[in-house]
Amino acid sequence: MNRYLPGGLTLAAALLSPAAVAAQAPVEYAVGASCGQGAAPCFTSVSRALEAAARDTSDRWITIRIAPGDYFEKPTVTRSRVRLIGGGAARTRIRFGAVAQTAKAYHRAGWGTPGSATLTIDATDVTVTGLTVENTFDYLANDRLADGDPAKIGNPQAAALLLDIHSDRVLLDQTRLLGYQDTVFANGGRAIVRSSLISGNVDFIFGNGQLLIENSEIRSRRRAAPYAAGEFQSFVAAPSTPLSQPYGIVFYRSRLTREEGVPDGAVALARPWHPTTKFADGRYADPAAVGQVAFIDCFMDRHIHPEHWTTMNGTARDGTVTDVFRPQDSRFSEVRSHGPGAAARDIGMPRGQEIDIVSVRRAFMAGWRSAE
Structure with a gap:
């Protein structure tokens, strides 16, 4: 057990040389209006x-303490053991408007969707508190254009947050993650979103990473494209969890709400994403990406479709987009849902896939390092 001395240093640190002690002591940076007002x-x-x-x-x-204000930039966290602390999500806002169609240059492999992210976290032991992270691409204006219109962007994915491949043990607390299509891309290790707001419409929480979302609001946003009653207009989650990974995207004690203009019964809880992947025998939908998603003790408003889950297309071995992946063949589950959208029509989902939050938390918190 560490023994702490005045100033927050451990007994072991106090026995080191002054230079070694200075190298271990926490440090603070300031950003924005507070510049010049302190020693940081x-x-x-x-x-x-x-x-x-x-x-x-x-x-x-x-x-890094970020003063209230609007920061129009596209930051990336590459150093481990970093805290980003804003002045409150309503007052400190990081915004950028990149979209997948033109964001390939931002990504190491030329992939526009992760390249579009406003904030990228690619490190371990990172905490983000009291911030809004928003992708400001005008999705609705583009969605309003007719298919075939030369002005319409064909790849309108615009992420607010990318949890990249080297990320792990990431905590987002009291944040707002705002976008439309593909708002949060979980593409790394473990992350926890707590007491926060995530908004979007198409597959707006997705990826192969491990993401625990608890005590948060999941707000579905409207679309401008025509909508036929009874169809799926939008999708909350699109997990592509590897079979080797027990957990993917888990919602716990969260509220699934909607903004004005989202119809009743228009939104699916999730659909299974099998990303097109390069193999020795060609490029096709990854058969081992059997998505895992769970909703535990969550409130669901009337915008949730009665079937709760839906299918998703994938790329077949011959290159055509014909494979249909079913929720029944995925690792989808929900426990103790409540609210006017909680009642689900039976579509033959498999039984025995329920998970408990204690096991999830134990897996997510293993090896977690605190800044305190």
Whole structure:
């Protein structure tokens, strides 16, 4: 057990040289309006503060305090043990408007969807608190255009948050993650979203990572494209969880709400995403990406479709987009749903896939490191 001395240093640290102690002590940076008002190094943008943090090769925590304001930028967290602390989600907002169609240059492999993310986290032990992260691409204006219109963007995915491949043990607390299609891309290790708001419409929480969302609001947003009653207009989650991974996207004690204009019965809880992947014998939908998603003790409003789940197309081995993946063949489950949209029509979902939150939390918290 560590023994702490005044100032927060451990007994072991106190026995080190002054230089070694300084290398272990937490450090703070300031961003925005608070520049020049304290002793902390100060930066005019979140990106510049993160670049400075990345040059620090010590193992200490770096806290970046972001003053209230609007930051129009596209920051990336690449250093582990970093905290981003805003002045409250309603007051500190990071915004950018990239869209998949033109965002390929932002991604290492030229993939537009992750390249579009406003905030990218590609490190371990990262905490984000009191911030809004928003993708401001005008999805509705594009959705309003008719198919075939030369002005219409064909790939309108526009992520707010990318949890990239090196991310793990990421905590987002009291945040707002705002977008439309593909708002949150879980493409790394474990992340927890707590006491927050996530908004979007098409597959707006998706990926192969492990994401625990608890005590949060999941707000479905409207679309501008024509909608026929009884059809699926939007989809909350699209997991592509590998079979080797027990957990994918888990919602716990959260509220599934809607903004004005989202019809009754128009939104699916999830659909199974089998991403097109390159194999030795061709490019086709990954058969091992058998998505796992669970809703535990969640409130559901009337916008949730009576069937709750739906299918998703994939790329067949001959290159055509014909394979249909069914929720019945995935790892989808819900326990103790309540609210006017909770009653589900039986579509033959398999039994015995229920999971308990204690097991989920144990798996998510293993090896977690705290900044406190």
